[in-house]
Amino acid sequence: MSNNKNPLLPHLATLQNVIDLTPDVRLFQIDLNDADFKAKFDYKPGQFVFVSAFGTGESPFGLTSVAHRKGPIEVAVRKVGTVTSSLHDLEPGAAVGVRGPFGNFFPMDQFKGKNIHIIGGGIGFAPLRPIILTILDHRNEYGDLFILNGARTPSDLVFANEFDTWASAPKTRLELTVDAKDDKWTGRVALIPAVVKELQLSPANSVAIICGPPIMIKFTLTELKKLGFADEQIVTTLEGKMKCGLGKCARCNVGDKYVCKDGPVFTFKQISGLLEQF
Amino acid sequence: MSKFISKKDLNSWLNKVREGRRLIAPTKVEDLVLFKEISRVEDIASDYVNTDLSPKEFLFPPTEVLFSIEKKDGGVDLTPARVEKETVIFGMRPCDAKGIIALDKPFLEEPADPLYKEHRDKTILVGVACLKACPECFCSSMGGGPDDPAGLDIMLTEVKDGYLVQVLTEKGKALMPDSMLSESREAKPKAAEVSKVPAEGINKKLRQNFEDPYWGRLADRCIHCNMCSYVCPTCYCFDIRDYPNKGKTDRVRSWESCQSAGFTKIAGGYDPRANKGIRMRQRFAHKLLYFPEQFGVSHCIGCGRCVKSCPVNIDIREIISDVQKLGAKGE
Numbered sequence: 001m002s003n004n005k006n007p008l009l010p011h012l013a014t015l016q017n018v019i020d021l022t023p024d025v026r027l028f029q030i031d032l033n034d035a036d037f038k039a040k041f042d043y044k045p046g047q048f049v050f051v052s053a054f055g056t057g058e059s060p061f062g063l064t065s066v067a068h069r070k071g072p073i074e075v076a077v078r079k080v081g082t083v084t085s086s087l088h089d090l091e092p093g094a095a096v097g098v099r100g101p102f103g104n105f106f107p108m109d110q111f112k113g114k115n116i117h118i119i120g121g122g123i124g125f126a127p128l129r130p131i132i133l134t135i136l137d138h139r140n141e142y143g144d145l146f147i148l149n150g151a152r153t154p155s156d157l158v159f160a161n162e163f164d165t166w167a168s169a170p171k172t173r174l175e176l177t178v179d180a181k182d183d184k185w186t187g188r189v190a191l192i193p194a195v196v197k198e199l200q201l202s203p204a205n206s207v208a209i210i211c212g213p214p215i216m217i218k219f220t221l222t223e224l225k226k227l228g229f230a231d232e233q234i235v236t237t238l239e240g241k242m243k244c245g246l247g248k249c250a251r252c253n254v255g256d257k258y259v260c261k262d263g264p265v266f267t268f269k270q271i272s273g274l275l276e277q278f
Numbered sequence: 279m280s281k282f283i284s285k286k287d288l289n290s291w292l293n294k295v296r297e298g299r300r301l302i303a304p305t306k307v308e309d310l311v312l313f314k315e316i317s318r319v320e321d322i323a324s325d326y327v328n329t330d331l332s333p334k335e336f337l338f339p340p341t342e343v344l345f346s347i348e349k350k351d352g353g354v355d356l357t358p359a360r361v362e363k364e365t366v367i368f369g370m371r372p373c374d375a376k377g378i379i380a381l382d383k384p385f386l387e388e389p390a391d392p393l394y395k396e397h398r399d400k401t402i403l404v405g406v407a408c409l410k411a412c413p414e415c416f417c418s419s420m421g422g423g424p425d426d427p428a429g430l431d432i433m434l435t436e437v438k439d440g441y442l443v444q445v446l447t448e449k450g451k452a453l454m455p456d457s458m459l460s461e462s463r464e465a466k467p468k469a470a471e472v473s474k475v476p477a478e479g480i481n482k483k484l485r486q487n488f489e490d491p492y493w494g495r496l497a498d499r500c501i502h503c504n505m506c507s508y509v510c511p512t513c514y515c516f517d518i519r520d521y522p523n524k525g526k527t528d529r530v531r532s533w534e535s536c537q538s539a540g541f542t543k544i545a546g547g548y549d550p551r552a553n554k555g556i557r558m559r560q561r562f563a564h565k566l567l568y569f570p571e572q573f574g575v576s577h578c579i580g581c582g583r584c585v586k587s588c589p590v591n592i593d594i595r596e597i598i599s600d601v602q603k604l605g606a607k608g609e
Contacts (some may be wrong), residue, residue, distance in 0.1 A: 006345075006358055006392045007389045007392075007394070008345075008391070008392070008393075008518075009343055009344075009356060009358055010356070011355075012354055013354070021459050039287055041409055054347045054349065054354055054520070055347065055522070055527045056520055057348075057518070057520045057529075058347050058518070061566070064345075078545070078546075079546050080373050080545045080546055084545065093352075095349070095352070095353060095354040097354075097356075117392060143500070188421065213546065213548070214548050214550075239544050239545075239548075240542070240544065241542045243516060243517055243518045244516075244518070246389060246390060246391075247384070247387070248384045248385060248514075248516075249385075249515060249516045249517070249518070249534075249540065250384070250514065250515040250516075250536070250564070251515065251517075251534070251541065253560075253568065254543075255568070256549075256567070256568040256572065257569060260321060274561070274562075275485060276488070276556075276563075278550040
């Protein structure tokens with residue numbers, strides 16, 4: 001939780017760097033202006049922040065960086081609406097606002113010793129990157145790491161510049177897939193659920209963490225369950241319309257839970273226990 | 279013995295209350311009775327059963343600037359909004375005080391909403407007990423009652439030539455000290471008779487019948503006017519947006535309704551509540567199931583305003599009765 005006395009008032013921050021990840025996704029590296037707040041700003045994989053494009057508004061984004069690397073805060077933003085378009089118009093040096101971190105997080109301690117399957121589709125891959133970075137930086141604490149990153153086309157795959165590092169890490173396997181190939185693509189052309197089925201991911205001593213469009217999550221879940229994954233072995237991070245991040249605006253209310261403060265990370269066991277299904 | 283204030287003394291007290299404060303009280307606006315800022319005590323309406331709108335807007339305004347944003351010298355200045363004056367809300371009914379108790383729950387829960395808290399800290403609530411009820415009233419089935427003083431700082435009950443007075447809080451005492459009051463032997467008049475609704479155990483019944491086709495059938499006639507949320511003393515869903523204002527930008531909070539299409543629509547276009555049956559179910563599940571289980575108080579206070587205002591006669595009293603009669607699926 002933010003230590004700002006007014007939880008709706010953003011902390012001022014500066015865009016340090018803007019990196020194109022795909023034609024419509026940019027990575028924003030953000031530096032907090034206030035030195036005290038910056039020193040105290042700690043967060044865990046799976047948590048999110050609100051980023052303000054002053055004059056347009058603010059939106060929630062999953063943090064895609066990890067705190068232990070001590071770098072700037074990173075969010076990957078797909079240009080899809082008014083706030084994200086305004087953010088895309090900003091250049092390094094621009095003033096932005098940050099509120100957070102909010103929400104719960106991936107239980108990295110419970111993942112220790114287990115084989116981890118990371119399955120991300122499109123921009124849904126971004127909030128999963130902190131799990132990968134945490135495992136790679138503490139490699140012997142975890143079992144095998146399997147990464148499946150899928151996108152509509154090869155140029156829509158996020159974090160392509162890190163694929164070589166990930167693929168060459170010990171006990172790590174990276175698979176990429178696209179819905180439609182381009183001239184240069186020699187890799188897999190298949191939907192994520194089909195790849196999960198084909199590779200026969202093993203549920204033994206493992207967890208699967210999925211994030212992506214609702215339709216991808218739905219069918220991937222079906223395949224994982226066919227492979228013998230129990231609901232408590234499958235984890236996701238939900239997206240919800242949000243305005244406050246504090247459980248007050250009631251926009252992300254699902255059943256008797258709030259995505260912003262009870263989530264965004266849920267196991268499918270928790271989700272299937274919710275009264276309302278999103 | 280009870281405390282008493284004469285009508286004449288009350289009026290001079292109200293005139294004094296206005297000094298340096300905002301006095302909000304029911305007043306006639308065409309054929310409605312609404313809470314407005316009062317500049318002449320004579321304008322306060324007295325012959326109303328309940329006001330057409332609750333005083334919610336004075337604690338949680340329909341649109342309110344949270345802070346202003348000014349870009350200068352390459353930097354940004356943020357100036358949070360403040361609440362200047364103390365406000366006295368006079369003449370509210372006990373149901374609306376219950377409504378404020380309900381509003382307090384999400385807004386004052388840690389981390390408290392600073393602007394709401396400031397409004398709340400600087401507002402004094404003076405209620406008047408109900409000796410008459412509207413045909414749509416059902417407060418006593420929702421945890422309240424026509425003479426329930428809960429949530430108020432001062433409660434008045436009208437008697438001949440004046441009011442019996444209950445000063446309930448320190449805030450109330452500071453505004454209406456004992457020295458202003460006399461003793462009265464007058465018996466407390468009988469409170470209004472309020473219709474009953476079978477709300478007992480409605481949370482469980484809703485949970486059991488969550489997937490019932492009832493919600494879809496009910497919503498077929500809803501025309502998305504959001505009037506129910508607009509008149510509701512407890513609806514608190516909100517939106518936050520930036521609006522330009524004379525070279526600066528205001529970050530503005532405004533009322534939103536779970537009945538609006540797009541209320542839950544996320545980036546990329548997916549909307550988990552795209553059909554109005556499940557949006558309507560959300561409204562009643564939040565009022566009668568989630569909120570009571572989360573905070574221990576009902577989120578419907580039985581004022582009947584949504585019943586009175588709905589253009590297609592969607593009636594929460596009828597819904598409570600209907601849901602009680604649905605099967606016990608899921609158990």
